[in-house]
Amino acid sequence: MKMVTMMKNIKLKVARAEHDLSQEELAKRVGVSRQTIGLIELGKYNPTLSLCKSICKALSRTLDELFWDED
Amino acid sequence: MKMVTMMKNIKLKVARAEHDLSQEELAKRVGVSRQTIGLIELGKYNPTLSLCKSICKALSRTLDELFWDED
DNA sequence: GCTTTTTGCAATATATAAATTGCAAAAATA
DNA sequence: TATTTTTGCAATTTATATATTGCAAAAAGC
Numbered sequence: 001m002k003m004v005t006m007m008k009n010i011k012l013k014v015a016r017a018e019h020d021l022s023q024e025e026l027a028k029r030v031g032v033s034r035q036t037i038g039l040i041e042l043g044k045y046n047p048t049l050s051l052c053k054s055i056c057k058a059l060s061r062t063l064d065e066l067f068w069d070e071d
Numbered sequence: 072m073k074m075v076t077m078m079k080n081i082k083l084k085v086a087r088a089e090h091d092l093s094q095e096e097l098a099k100r101v102g103v104s105r106q107t108i109g110l111i112e113l114g115k116y117n118p119t120l121s122l123c124k125s126i127c128k129a130l131s132r133t134l135d136e137l138f139w140d141e142d
Numbered sequence: 143g144c145t146t147t148t149t150g151c152a153a154t155a156t157a158t159a160a161a162t163t164g165c166a167a168a169a170a171t172a
Numbered sequence: 173t174a175t176t177t178t179t180g181c182a183a184t185t186t187a188t189a190t191a192t193t194g195c196a197a198a199a200a201g202c
Contacts, residue, residue: 022147022148022149023148023149024147024148024149032190032191033190033191033192034148034149035150035151035190035191035192036189036190036191038149038150038151039150039189039190041149042149042150045188045189045190046119046120046121046188046189047119047120047189047190048117048118048119048120048158048159048189048190049117049118049119049120049123049138050117051189051190052120053139056139062134062135062139063133063134063135063138063139064133064134064135064139067120067134068124068127068133068134068135093177093178093179094178094179095177095178095179103160103161104160104161104162105178105179106160106161106162106180106181107159107160107161109179109180109181110159110160110180112179113179113180116158116159116160117158117159118159118160119159119160119188119189122159122160
């Protein structure tokens with residue numbers, strides 16, 4: 001059982017706001033459920049790399065810009 | 072059923088070589104099995120974000136450096 | 143204030159990441 | 173070339189990412 005204490009992903013929330021997308025709209029573009037996007041923003045879990053990349057492309061950002069926390 | 076055609080991760084293989092680590096040694100540092108590392112290098116699956124980050128830290132690289140392919 | 147949209151939450155179901163073991167081939171080193 | 177180390181592969185099991193539905197609370201718009 002792995003206790004994963006993750007941080008909220010504010011950068012994702014901001015980037016989504018900049019594109020004026022709801023969680024549901026982003027989810028549709030990326031091909032996942034709304035809940036998945038919501039939980040990632042809340043830091044309540046651990047997406048796969050391919051999903052991270054899809055989100056990055058939908059929001060024209062890179063992995064470092066949305067998912068890398070400086071040390 | 073999702074057909075995932077992924078590319079081999081050469082950048083990871085190179086970074087690991089630069090640190091003179093075997094797949095097994097890297098796996099141990101990162102806390103996963105050797106197979107997991109091997110399959111990621113072979114592009115045969117889709118690691119989680121937290122694993123990608125662990126690998127990055129073990130090899131002192133960022134997500135973009137190891138896992139982002141320039142469009 | 144009322145209505146609509148957006149977000150959080152919870153429970154259950156399904157798909158797939160990752161573990162484990164064992165073996166064979168390849169690569170490295172003596 | 174013989175020995176050791178490293179890597180690939182396959183089958184089975186376990187943990188967890190993601191889907192789905194439904195509901196309630198908050199936020200945004202009227």
